[in-house]
Amino acid sequence: MIHERGETFSNEQRIQADTETKRLASLVAAHIREDGTGESSIPGLYLNRYSRIEPSHYSYTMYWPTVGIVAQGKKTVKVGEEETEYGGSKVIVVPVAIPVRMQTVQASPTEPFLGVGVYLNPQKIAALIPRVFPDGLPKSKSYRAKYVLESQPELIAAISRLVACLDDRQDEGLLASLAMDEIFVRLLRSSIGVHVAETALAESSVRRIAEAIAWLQQHFAEPLKMADLAQRAHFSESSFRAQFKSVTSMSPLQYQKELRLQEARRLMLAGEYDATTACRLVGYISDAQFSRDYRRLFGSPPSRDIAKWKQIELSSGMQANANEASL
Numbered sequence: 573m574i575h576e577r578g579e580t581f582s583n584e585q586r587i588q589a590d591t592e593t594k595r596l597a598s599l600v601a602a603h604i605r606e607d608g609t610g611e612s613s614i615p616g617l618y619l620n621r622y623s624r625i626e627p628s629h630y631s632y633t634m635y636w637p638t639v640g641i642v643a644q645g646k647k648t649v650k651v652g653e654e655e656t657e658y659g660g661s662k663v664i665v666v667p668v669a670i671p672v673r674m675q676t677v678q679a680s681p682t683e684p685f686l687g688v689g690v691y692l693n694p695q696k697i698a699a700l701i702p703r704v705f706p707d708g709l710p711k712s713k714s715y716r717a718k719y720v721l722e723s724q725p726e727l728i729a730a731i732s733r734l735v736a737c738l739d740d741r742q743d744e745g746l747l748a749s750l751a752m753d754e755i756f757v758r759l760l761r762s763s764i765g766v767h768v769a770e771t772a773l774a775e776s777s778v779r780r781i782a783e784a785i786a787w788l789q790q791h792f793a794e795p796l797k798m799a800d801l802a803q804r805a806h807f808s809e810s811s812f813r814a815q816f817k818s819v820t821s822m823s824p825l826q827y828q829k830e831l832r833l834q835e836a837r838r839l840m841l842a843g844e845y846d847a848t849t850a851c852r853l854v855g856y857i858s859d860a861q862f863s864r865d866y867r868r869l870f871g872s873p874p875s876r877d878i879a880k881w882k883q884i885e886l887s888s889g890m891q892a893n894a895n896e897a898s899l
Contacts, residue, residue, distance in 0.1 A: 645685030
């Protein structure tokens with residue numbers, strides 16, 4: 573389930589947040605010139621840029637445990653059947669790896685979508701928890717696949733400082749780690765701080781579900797034995813099902829299915845395999861079931877979907893060449 577948390581801000585804080593967001597946008601624009609998502613030279617920091625909207629289709633991908641912020645533009649993110657839109661100075665926090673559908677809904681060549689992501693670092697977060705919660709971590713009874721909240725200007729400023737470290741090699745080595753620590757501290761002190769902390773604590777339900785997810789990602793083509801997976805995460809089977817759905821917004825079987833289908837699509841788009849071969853490689857034994865599940869997720873049967881995306885890629889390439897020729 574996607575959850576939006578409210579923060580109480582004064583007008584002055586909102587003005588500061590807007591100012592910091594504009595500064596962040598200029599920093600991101602300076603370091604990513606082409607559309608797409610790219611890892612930066614700072615470990616754990618990535619940037620993204622998209623200069624056109626996608627009104628008719630979603631991008632299907634994995635979200636890793638991340639804090640992300642939109643510096644310019646807007647995007648929708650769909651997990652399971654739940655969809656949310658975020659932009660401006662909103663921050664999105666993903667505690668565990670989940671398959672998502674994304675769509676850029678506000679972007680243009682002159683004002684592209686610009687975003688920043690910082691991977692949650694369990695070791696860094698675990699080291700900071702005792703300092704932020706010296707009296708112990710409060711109990712949490714509910715979990716979400718995503719948390720969306722209005723960002724405090726101080727958090728946006730910390731993210732800007734991290735991105736600014738890309739301007740100087742010495743800053744990357746000396747200051748980037750400090751900026752990342754500040755980001756995690758400010759997240760831990762926010763309204764979702766307990767949920768961020770639980771991504772790093774070995775005994776927490778979130779961390780145990782994350783370990784089950786890691787196993788699924790490595791073995792998604794194998795038959796799913798629920799009792800074994802629950803035991804691996806140290807839950808009873810019924811508790812595991814409930815906790816898994818709470819944390820990911822989908823059942824373990826649905827999660828496995830999306831992993832299989834996304835991988836099959838990747839293999840076909842890369843031109844490596846036809847639908848029948850890709851279907852077998854990801855663990856399906858029935859072509860008909862594969863086609864039904866594929867169409868339910870992606871909107872078209874495999875052959876039609878792959879042909880459509882190859883045409884989109886061809887058209888995008890032709891448009892890019894035309895733009896270069898006009899410069």
